[in-house]
Amino acid sequence: MTATIISGKQVSEEIRKGITEEVAQLKGQGIVPGLAVVLVGEDPASQVYVRNKEKACHDLGFYSEVHRLSADTSEEELLALVDRLNRQMSINGILVQLPLPGHIDEKKVINAISVDKDVDGFHPVNVGNLVIGDDSLLPCTPAGVIELIKRTGLEISGKHAVVIGRSNIVGKPVSLLLQRENATVTMCHSRTANMQELAKQADILVVAIGRANFIDASYIKEGAVVIDVGMNRLDSGKLAGDVDFESAKEVSGAITPVPGGVGPMTITMLMQNTLLSAKRAHGLN
Numbered sequence: 001m002t003a004t005i006i007s008g009k010q011v012s013e014e015i016r017k018g019i020t021e022e023v024a025q026l027k028g029q030g031i032v033p034g035l036a037v038v039l040v041g042e043d044p045a046s047q048v049y050v051r052n053k054e055k056a057c058h059d060l061g062f063y064s065e066v067h068r069l070s071a072d073t074s075e076e077e078l079l080a081l082v083d084r085l086n087r088q089m090s091i092n093g094i095l096v097q098l099p100l101p102g103h104i105d106e107k108k109v110i111n112a113i114s115v116d117k118d119v120d121g122f123h124p125v126n127v128g129n130l131v132i133g134d135d136s137l138l139p140c141t142p143a144g145v146i147e148l149i150k151r152t153g154l155e156i157s158g159k160h161a162v163v164i165g166r167s168n169i170v171g172k173p174v175s176l177l178l179q180r181e182n183a184t185v186t187m188c189h190s191r192t193a194n195m196q197e198l199a200k201q202a203d204i205l206v207v208a209i210g211r212a213n214f215i216d217a218s219y220i221k222e223g224a225v226v227i228d229v230g231m232n233r234l235d236s237g238k239l240a241g242d243v244d245f246e247s248a249k250e251v252s253g254a255i256t257p258v259p260g261g262v263g264p265m266t267i268t269m270l271m272q273n274t275l276l277s278a279k280r281a282h283g284l285n
């Protein structure tokens with residue numbers, strides 16, 4: 001079998017078209033969604049992501065601010081900036097790029113972001129609301145995974161989903177969202193004894209472990225949907241997922257590539273969260 005390639009890039013473009021139309025409409029009412037991105041230090045990978053987010057804002061007609069702070073910025077200075085952005089009316093979403101330098105307490109910074117402007121969905125209140133199934137800003141990558149599966153026309157309800165990885169930003173929340181979509185979910189992690197056996201039972205396999213090309217065809221059931229959340233920069237400079245694409249595409253029914261899979265969806269969900277937050281700030285939605 002040769003798998004269907006799930007194009008996150010294409011699905012992303014469809015969603016962005018809808019966002020652009022909505023933004024044009026809001027402009028008629030004097031509303032412009034605004035996103036602030038805060039980058040501390042000069043990590044090259046982070047620089048690329050931040051530039052991509054800036055470009056998305058520009059393309060979709062959002063207002064954007066990028067705050068580039070030096071690596072030795074103190075925690076107090078960063079908290080003061082977050083506090084200012086919390087109160088700034090033109091800003092509907094605040095994203096502090098992670099990881100932060102070691103001398104800054106990430107939890108403290110995330111907790112300081114206004115729950116309503118937490119477009120990453122990382123604030124404990126948003127996480128709690130996600131767990132109990134209440135309205136919340138959803139974390140972008142997990143929301144992007146669900147949206148990608150649904151918009152490709154693939155069924156989630158009643159399927160067995162296996163998630164490999166249990167991080168707070170991907171594994172845990174994507175498991176909850178899959179469960180919300182009525183999948184039966186198994187979570188695997190580094191201490192899982194029989195991971196290959198479990199993965200092979202998956203109708204939907206979501207991989208977020210951070211090891212390049214770790215999952216090959218031997219982990220995949222014939223016809224399964226494979227979602228690769230991995231984003232590993234190889235020494236060659238090339239980007240690789242957690243799934244060995246060439247091997248996996250021979251057995252899976254549908255599979256996401258890296259790049260061009262989950263990555264673009266993450267940024268699109270960030271924009272959607274910012275739009276939602278802007279509407280809510282103006283009593284819409």
Ligand SMILES: Nc1nc(=O)c2c([nH]1)NC[C@@H]1CN(c3ccc(C(=O)N[C@@H](CCC(=O)O)C(=O)O)cc3)C=[N+]21
Pocket residue numbers: 048049052095096097098099120140231239258259260261262263264266267
């Ligand atoms: N507070 C915070 N929120 C984040 O959402 C966040 C973060 N910190 N820190 C870093 C990670 C990483 N991340 C990516 C998003 C999109 C692509 C993306 O668009 N990737 C393209 C390729 C880009 C390339 O070529 O490098 C693709 O997969 O097609 C990648 C990585 C968001 N992150």
